[in-house]
Amino acid sequence: MPAFFVWGVPNARTRRRDVGHDAAQSLRRSAMPLSIEPFEQRGRSCVRLRHSSGATTDVSLHGANVLSWKPSPARERLYLSPNASLTPGTAIRGGIPVIFPQFGARGALVKHGFARLLEWHFAGLQDATPFGESAVFELDDDEHTRSLWPVRFGARLHVALGADALQVGLEVLNRDDAPFAFTAALHTYLRVAKLAAVELDGLESTPYEDSARNGAAMPASNAPIRFEGELDRIYAAAPRSLRLRDGDSTLHIESEGFRDAVVWNPGATLAASMGDLGAGEHLRFVCVEAATVVEPVTLAPGERWLGVQRLRE
Numbered sequence: 510m511p512a513f514f515v516w517g518v519p520n521a522r523t524r525r526r527d528v529g530h531d532a533a534q535s536l537r538r539s540a541m542p543l544s545i546e547p548f549e550q551r552g553r554s555c556v557r558l559r560h561s562s563g564a565t566t567d568v569s570l571h572g573a574n575v576l577s578w579k580p581s582p583a584r585e586r587l588y589l590s591p592n593a594s595l596t597p598g599t600a601i602r603g604g605i606p607v608i609f610p611q612f613g614a615r616g617a618l619v620k621h622g623f624a625r626l627l628e629w630h631f632a633g634l635q636d637a638t639p640f641g642e643s644a645v646f647e648l649d650d651d652e653h654t655r656s657l658w659p660v661r662f663g664a665r666l667h668v669a670l671g672a673d674a675l676q677v678g679l680e681v682l683n684r685d686d687a688p689f690a691f692t693a694a695l696h697t698y699l700r701v702a703k704l705a706a707v708e709l710d711g712l713e714s715t716p717y718e719d720s721a722r723n724g725a726a727m728p729a730s731n732a733p734i735r736f737e738g739e740l741d742r743i744y745a746a747a748p749r750s751l752r753l754r755d756g757d758s759t760l761h762i763e764s765e766g767f768r769d770a771v772v773w774n775p776g777a778t779l780a781a782s783m784g785d786l787g788a789g790e791h792l793r794f795v796c797v798e799a800a801t802v803v804e805p806v807t808l809a810p811g812e813r814w815l816g817v818q819r820l821r822e
């Protein structure tokens with residue numbers, strides 16, 4: 510059971526464990542009030558978090574899907590397809606879809622679970638969250654979810670914005686009187702300028718499962734990941750700290766709680782065949798997902814789990 514943790518925002522009631530001095534410094538710098546603005550984007554109800562530095566992040570209530578993260582007004586870090594579906598009940602192609610309670614087809618539920626298909630409730634800005642002041646989105650079981658998955662649960666998405674960092678935490682609570690198991694991921698679409706020049710560092714020493722080749726078990730590649738065609742890999746027990754290099758720009762990708770990492774780019778052929786992704790769009794993003802896929806998390810009644818992904822410039 511991963512420990513809860515805080516990245517630097519002083520809050521004695523919720524602090525369990527600090528992770529990293531640098532990260533703490535970074536969020537302490539940014540521990541100034543955030544403001545919230547509701548708005549509509551492509552017919553979906555959204556909220557914008559604005560940091561006093563000028564950084565913003567937008568979250569759709571549909572799926573609690575983060576749509577945009579701009580550390581500065583002209584610098585979008587996430588990718589949202591212009592072809593993303595607007596239809597209720599479908600998933601949003603881009604930003605940070607929340608995958609819960611099932612990753613992929615690893616179970617009887619709809620692919621990647623139902624959380625990304627449903628409306629979440631915006632519970633406002635809260636200070637008593639696992640990592641300080643965050644926008645909190647809630648999804649609780651109801652008749653519909655119980656008809657799909659007969660479990661009483663609470664899911665919370667915590668979105669914290671700093672001057673140069675975005676931190677997203679998925680919290681799951683077992684409200685049932687029996688244990689349940691789930692898999693989950695934050696399916697983050699990171700915008701890239703030039704895919705051919707992109708390298709992902711940090712997974713060199715980790716063997717992987719190659720989902721693009723029927724789940725073949727592959728040895729560690731001993732090299733940074735480059736994107737030259739369809740790539741779909743699950744790295745079990747992945748290192749917590751990765752770096753995405755894209756020309757002069759480096760993005761630090763850190764995770765806690767999630768054991769695994771999934772890396773995905775559909776490549777040209779698959780991208781062109783997907784209804785909500787157009788030809789050539791695979792050149793605009795790579796997905797680096799904080800995931801817990803290989804070994805499901807099992808929660809006893811009353812237990813909580815928290816998985817976090819942090820993106821930092």
Ligand SMILES: O=P(O)(O)OC[C@H]1O[C@H](O)[C@H](O)[C@@H](O)[C@@H]1O
Pocket residue numbers: 600613620621696720741742771772773796
């Ligand atoms: O098209 P979606 O259901 O959003 O899934 C998009 C992708 O998600 C993950 O990265 C999986 O590893 C891929 O196999 C899958 O194709």
